[in-house]
Amino acid sequence: MKRITLALLCGLPFLCGAAAAVEGKAGETKPAAAPPAAFSGLSQSKFLGLLYSEIAKRTPMNNTSGPGSATANFHIDAAGRVDKVTIARSSSAKHAELVRKILTGLQAPPPPAGSFEGSQTFNFH
Numbered sequence: 001m002k003r004i005t006l007a008l009l010c011g012l013p014f015l016c017g018a019a020a021a022v023e024g025k026a027g028e029t030k031p032a033a034a035p036p037a038a039f040s041g042l043s044q045s046k047f048l049g050l051l052y053s054e055i056a057k058r059t060p061m062n063n064t065s066g067p068g069s070a071t072a073n074f075h076i077d078a079a080g081r082v083d084k085v086t087i088a089r090s091s092s093a094k095h096a097e098l099v100r101k102i103l104t105g106l107q108a109p110p111p112p113a114g115s116f117e118g119s120q121t122f123n124f125h
Contacts, residue, residue, distance in 0.1 A: 042112045051076075051108045055120060058102045065094035069123045072099050076116040080108040088119070095124060
């Protein structure tokens with residue numbers, strides 16, 4: 001299965017939720033997600049847009065950890081739940097824990113391929 005990488009810049013109000021790189025493509029603004037049961041037959045690009053939107057919603061504009069970054073690998077099961085998070089690298093344990101909390105509580109739409117593996121980089125300012 002191909003791993004997708006999303007990039008998210010956080011901490012600056014005009015950047016948080018606005019900058020994304022999904023296999024070299026800029027993210028699109030998507031409408032609020034409906035309950036996961038409403039998402040049968042999503043395209044990969046639609047799924048990625050909704051996933052990015054959910055991650056951006058859960059990412060705090062301000063954080064008490066200060067500037068830093070963390071990259072996490074994660075797996076989404078067929079129901080849209082993140083069932084595995086691994087921190088690949090982090091500038092501090094606090095940033096790693098913040099990213100883990102953002103991703104573990106995430107409820108995404110069910111992935112079109114039945115499951116999804118991704119990698120997310122968070123940059124906190």
